[in-house]
Amino acid sequence: MERKTKIHAEDGKQEIQITREFELPVELLFKAYTDPEIVEQWMSTKVLKLENKQHGSWQFETSDPKGNVVLKMNGTIHEFAVDRKITRTFEMENSPFDVQLEFLEFEKLSDDTSRLNMHIVFRSIALRDQLLQMPFAQGLNMAHNRLQDIVNHLK
Amino acid sequence: MELRRDVFQAIADPTRRSIIALVALQAMTPTAIAENFDSSRQTISRHIQILTECELLEQEQQGREIYYHINAKKMKEVADFIEPFRKFWDERFDKLESIMKKYKTKK
Numbered sequence: 001m002e003r004k005t006k007i008h009a010e011d012g013k014q015e016i017q018i019t020r021e022f023e024l025p026v027e028l029l030f031k032a033y034t035d036p037e038i039v040e041q042w043m044s045t046k047v048l049k050l051e052n053k054q055h056g057s058w059q060f061e062t063s064d065p066k067g068n069v070v071l072k073m074n075g076t077i078h079e080f081a082v083d084r085k086i087t088r089t090f091e092m093e094n095s096p097f098d099v100q101l102e103f104l105e106f107e108k109l110s111d112d113t114s115r116l117n118m119h120i121v122f123r124s125i126a127l128r129d130q131l132l133q134m135p136f137a138q139g140l141n142m143a144h145n146r147l148q149d150i151v152n153h154l155k
Numbered sequence: 156m157e158l159r160r161d162v163f164q165a166i167a168d169p170t171r172r173s174i175i176a177l178v179a180l181q182a183m184t185p186t187a188i189a190e191n192f193d194s195s196r197q198t199i200s201r202h203i204q205i206l207t208e209c210e211l212l213e214q215e216q217q218g219r220e221i222y223y224h225i226n227a228k229k230m231k232e233v234a235d236f237i238e239p240f241r242k243f244w245d246e247r248f249d250k251l252e253s254i255m256k257k258y259k260t261k262k
C-alpha cells in the first residue's frame with residue numbers, strides 16, 4: 001500500500017512535520033477538524049468542548065470500552081482561518097509531557113483533493129523523541145493487556 | 156568500563172552522521188574517512204569506534220587494510236523507529252478520509 005502519511009522528524013530538532021494528502025475537497029477536510037461529531041468519530045474520543053475561534057479552547061476525553069476515562073486532552077486555539085489554518089496548543093492532562101504547539105495548514109490541491117500539513121513544536125528534543133516512541137510503547141502495553149485478559153479468563 | 160552505546164545517541168552527533176553518509180556511498184578505510192574532516196585522526200577514529208560498537212558500521216579486512224561499510228540492517232532498525240508513530244497517524248487519517256467520503260455522498 002502507498003504510504004500516504006509522511007513524517008519528517010530531523011535529528012536534534014524539537015519539532016516534527018506530519019503531511020498527508022486526502023481525496024477530499026479542502027472544505028471537507030477542514031470540517032473533519034471543526035465539527036465535534038465528526039472529530040469524535042475519527043479520533044475515537046469524546047469532544048467536551050471545541051470553540052473554533054481565536055482565543056477559543058478545546059477539551060477531549062477518551063474512555064476505554066468499559067467507560068473509564070483513560071485520556072484527557074485540552075488546549076487553546078490561537079488562530080482560526082476557515083479552510084486554511086488552525087494554530088493551537090495540545091496538552092495531555094496528568095502526563096509527564098509538556099504542552100505542545102501545533103500549526104495545522106489546510107491546502108487545496110484540486111477540487112477533490114487536499115493536503116494537511118501538521119507542524120508540531122515540542123518543549124525539548126528529548127520530549128519529542130519520547131513522544132515519537134509512544135505508539136510503540138502503547139502497542140506493547142496493549143499486547144500486554146490482551147495477554148492479561150486471556151490469563152484472567154483462564155483463572 | 157565502557158558505557159553501553161545507544162544507537163540514537165550515536166546518530167545524534169553531526170560528525171558521526173557525516174561519516175555514515177560518506178561510508179554509505181562506498182566502503183572506506185579509516186584514513187580515507189579522516190581525510191574528509193578537519194578534526195584530528197584520533198577524533199575521527201573515536202567516532203568510527205562508536206559507530207562500530209553500535210553496529211551501524213562494520214569492519215572488513217581486505218589485505219592489509221581495514222574497510223568500513225554500512226550495516227544496512229541496523230540502519231533500517233533506526234529508520235523504523237518512528238514507523239509505529241507514522242502508522243498511528245496514517246490509520247487515523249484513513250478513518251477521517253472514509254468518514255468524510257461518506258459524508259460527501261450523504262449530502
